[in-house]
Amino acid sequence: MAKLVERTEDNDLVLRAKTQAEALGRLYEMYYERIFRFCVYRLFNKEIAEDVTSAVFLNVARGISNFKGQSEQDFRNWLYAIAANQANAYIRKSSRRKKLLAEAAGSMIPAAAGSADMTFEPDWPGLYAAILRLKPRHQTIVTLRFFENFSYEQIAQILEVKEANVRVTLHRILNKLRNQLQTVYDGEI
Amino acid sequence: MFKDEADFEKVVGRLNIDTEPNPEHKQNLRRQMLSVFNQAEQESSTRVIVFRTLRSVIMKSPVTKIATAAAIIIAVSIGIHYLGVPIDGASVAWSQVIEQLSNHTKYKCRQRVVREQGPEYPTMQVYHLNLQQRRQEVENGDIHIIDMRGEDAITVELKPAQMKAIVTTLIGFGPKNDPDIIDMVKRFEQESTERLGTKTVNGKVLQGFRHKPNEYNDFTVWVDPKTKLPVEIELKHPTAKQTIYMDQFAFDFDLDESAFSTDVPDGYEVENLTLDYRPVEPKQGTAEDIRTGLNHTAYTVEKLPWMEKIIMIETIDPLGTRAKVYITGIQSNDGNTIITVQGDYYDIKRMVWIPNQQLVMETPSGVKLYTHPNGSEYARYYLEAFGKASPESFDIENLSEERFTRMIVMPDETVIGFSANKQISDEKLQELVESLKEIKAD
Numbered sequence: 016m017a018k019l020v021e022r023t024e025d026n027d028l029v030l031r032a033k034t035q036a037e038a039l040g041r042l043y044e045m046y047y048e049r050i051f052r053f054c055v056y057r058l059f060n061k062e063i064a065e066d067v068t069s070a071v072f073l074n075v076a077r078g079i080s081n082f083k084g085q086s087e088q089d090f091r092n093w094l095y096a097i098a099a100n101q102a103n104a105y106i107r108k109s110s111r112r113k114k115l116l117a118e119a120a121g122s123m124i125p126a127a128a129g130s131a132d133m134t135f136e137p138d139w140p141g142l143y144a145a146i147l148r149l150k151p152r153h154q155t156i157v158t159l160r161f162f163e164n165f166s167y168e169q170i171a172q173i174l175e176v177k178e179a180n181v182r183v184t185l186h187r188i189l190n191k192l193r194n195q196l197q198t199v200y201d202g203e204i
Numbered sequence: 205m206f207k208d209e210a211d212f213e214k215v216v217g218r219l220n221i222d223t224e225p226n227p228e229h230k231q232n233l234r235r236q237m238l239s240v241f242n243q244a245e246q247e248s249s250t251r252v253i254v255f256r257t258l259r260s261v262i263m264k265s266p267v268t269k270i271a272t273a274a275a276i277i278i279a280v281s282i283g284i285h286y287l288g289v290p291i292d293g294a295s296v297a298w299s300q301v302i303e304q305l306s307n308h309t310k311y312k313c314r315q316r317v318v319r320e321q322g323p324e325y326p327t328m329q330v331y332h333l334n335l336q337q338r339r340q341e342v343e344n345g346d347i348h349i350i351d352m353r354g355e356d357a358i359t360v361e362l363k364p365a366q367m368k369a370i371v372t373t374l375i376g377f378g379p380k381n382d383p384d385i386i387d388m389v390k391r392f393e394q395e396s397t398e399r400l401g402t403k404t405v406n407g408k409v410l411q412g413f414r415h416k417p418n419e420y421n422d423f424t425v426w427v428d429p430k431t432k433l434p435v436e437i438e439l440k441h442p443t444a445k446q447t448i449y450m451d452q453f454a455f456d457f458d459l460d461e462s463a464f465s466t467d468v469p470d471g472y473e474v475e476n477l478t479l480d481y482r483p484v485e486p487k488q489g490t491a492e493d494i495r496t497g498l499n500h501t502a503y504t505v506e507k508l509p510w511m512e513k514i515i516m517i518e519t520i521d522p523l524g525t526r527a528k529v530y531i532t533g534i535q536s537n538d539g540n541t542i543i544t545v546q547g548d549y550y551d552i553k554r555m556v557w558i559p560n561q562q563l564v565m566e567t568p569s570g571v572k573l574y575t576h577p578n579g580s581e582y583a584r585y586y587l588e589a590f591g592k593a594s595p596e597s598f599d600i601e602n603l604s605e606e607r608f609t610r611m612i613v614m615p616d617e618t619v620i621g622f623s624a625n626k627q628i629s630d631e632k633l634q635e636l637v638e639s640l641k642e643i644k645a646d
Contacts, residue, residue, distance in 0.1 A: 037523070037582075039237070040238060047234070048225055051230075052225075055222075068229075077240060139219045189208070189212060
C-alpha cells in the first residue's frame with residue numbers, strides 16, 4: 016500500500032512541487048548534482064559553478080508556482096534552460112570570460128612538441144578553453160550533447176528549436192571547435 | 205585531435221573532470237531554496253495562498269491530510285476556483301453580461317465538483333452575500349458559514365442531524381475577499397473570450413462563452429440572452445483533473461442576513477478549533493504548554509536511561525499548514541536525535557490515510573506504529589525545525605540519510621509524529637513508545 020502511494024505521488028511530483036516544499040525538495044535532490052555538473056562543464060571553476068547552481072535553483076523556487084509544465088520531462092527541460100541561461104549570463108561578461116580562460120590556460124598540460132598531428136588529444140582545461148571561445152549558446156549545445164549525453168531531441172526541447180537545427184548547428188560547432196583547439200594548443204589564448 | 209562527432213564523443217569520454225559537488229553547498233542551497241519558495245508562497249495573492257495551502261493540506265500530501273472542518277469548508281469554495289494569476293481587465297464583448305452582473309451584489313447557485321482523484325466534494329447550494337461572507341447548504345443537510353471580514357476569519361460547520369457545530373477561528377487570517385467565481389467572470393478579458401454559439405436547456409436557448417486564461421483554468425459560461433445573466437458556469441482545471449459546475453443561479457436572493465451569522469444556534473454541541481495564521485517564532489516550552497496548547501490529549505516522554513536530554517519546542521508546522529505544533533526532541537546516548545510531534549489536528553479521524561500505511565509495531569498497551577509514505581522528507585522537515593529552534597540540541601549539518609518516520613496512534617486515537625535521525629532498535633522504539641504518558645493538569 017505504501018509503495019502504491021509513493022508511486023502515485025511520484026507521478027505527480029512536478030505538479031505538487033508548485034505548491035509543496037516537500038515535493039520541490041525531492042526534485043532538488045534528483046537534479047542538484049546534474050545541474051552542478053552541467054555548471055562545472057560550462058564554467059570550469061567549481062566555486063563559480065556553485066554560485067550559478069544556486070542562482071538556478073533560487074530561480075526555480077521563485078518561478079515554479081507559475082511553471083506551466085506538468086511532467087518531469089517538462090521540469091527537466093525548464094531546469095536546464097534556466098541553467099544554460101544563467102551560465103551564459105555569467106560568461107557574457109567579458110571580464111569573467113577572460114578569468115575563466117586564464118584559469119583554464121593555467122591548468123592546461125602543454126601539448127608536446129610535434130603533437131599537432133591527428134592523434135593528439137586535448138586535456139579538459141584545453142578543451143574547455145576552446146569551448147569557451149564558442150558562442151554561449153553553442154557552448155550549451157556542446158555541453159548538453161557531449162557532456163550530459165542528451166539526445167538531439169532533448170536539446171531541441173531545452174533550447175526550444177527544431178531538432179534539425181540542433182544537428183546542423185552541432186556539425187558547424189565541431190568544425191569551429193577543431194579550429195579553436197588548434198589555436199588553443201598553438202598558445203593563442 | 206578529433207575527426208567527427210563520434211570521435212569527439214570519445215575524446216570527451218576519456219576526460220577526467222572533477223564534478224564532485226560539495227555536500228555543504230548542496231545542503232545550504234536546499235535550505236535557501238525552500239526558504240525562498242516558502243517566502244514566495246507567502247507573498248502570493250490571498251486566493252493563491254489559500255488554494256495552495258489547502259491543496260497541500262487536503263488534496264495531495266499524506267503528510268498533511270489534516271481534513272479540518274475549516275479547511276474543507278473553504279476548500280470547497282476556494283480550492284475549486286481560479287488557479288494562477290488574477291484575471292484583469294473588463295470585456296467589451298461581455299459588456300452586457302458584465303453590466304447585468306454589476307447590478308447584483310449577491311447571488312446563489314448550486315455547486316458541484318467532479319474530480320478524477322482526491323477527496324470528493326459534496327454538492328451544495330452556495331449563497332454569496334458579498335465577497336467576505338458566504339453560506340453553503342450541503343446536500344447532506346450540513347450548513348457552512350464563512351465570514352472573512354475580521355482579523356480572524358471564522359468558519360462554522362453546523363450538523364443539524366447530530367446537533368453538532370464546529371467553529372473554527374483562523375487567527376490572523378483576514379480580512380480577506382472570498383475568491384468569488386462571479387467576480388472573476390466579470391473580469392474576463394475581451395480578446396480571449398470566445399463565443400461558443402448556443403445550446404438549449406429545458407427549452408431555453410443559452411448563449412455560450414469560453415475563456416481560457418491559462419492552461420490551468422478553462423471557463424465556459426452559458427448566459428440567458430434575455431436576462432444576460434449566467435445560467436451555467438463550468439470551470440475545468442485540467443491539471444488538477446477536476447471540473448466545477450455551477451448552475452441554478454439566482455441573483456439577489458432573499459435570505460435574511462442572520463443566515464450568515466457565525467453564532468451557533470441554541471441546542472448545538474459546539475467544538476471550537478483554531479488555526480493560527482499569525483507568524484510564530486519557535487520557542488522552548490514545557491509539558492504544561494503542550495497540554496494547554498492542544499485541544500486533545502497531550503503526551504510527554506518519560507525519561508529513559510538511554511536518553512540524555514529532552515527538549516520541548518513550540519513552533520509553526522514546518523510543513524506549511526500554518527498550524528502550531530509541539531516538538532519534543534530527545535538526544536540519546538548513542539548520538540541519535542529523536543523527535544515526537546503533536547498538533548491540534550493530529551488525530552486518526554483527520555489523518556485518515558494512516559491506517560492505509562504499513563503497521564510496523566503494536567505494543568501490548570495498544571499503541572500502533574505505522575510507516576509514513578514520505579517519511580524521509582517528513583523527518584527532514586521536523587529535524588530541521590527542531591535544529592532551528594534549538595541549534596545547541598541538533599545540528600542540521602548532521603542530518604542523516606538513515607532518518608525515518610513512524611506515525612504513532614495512541615489507544616485514544618491521538619496521533620503523534622515520530623522521527624529519528626538515525627535508525628533505532630525495535631526494543632528502544634518500544635520502550636520509548638511505552639514511555640509516552642498523558643500530560644495531566646497537575
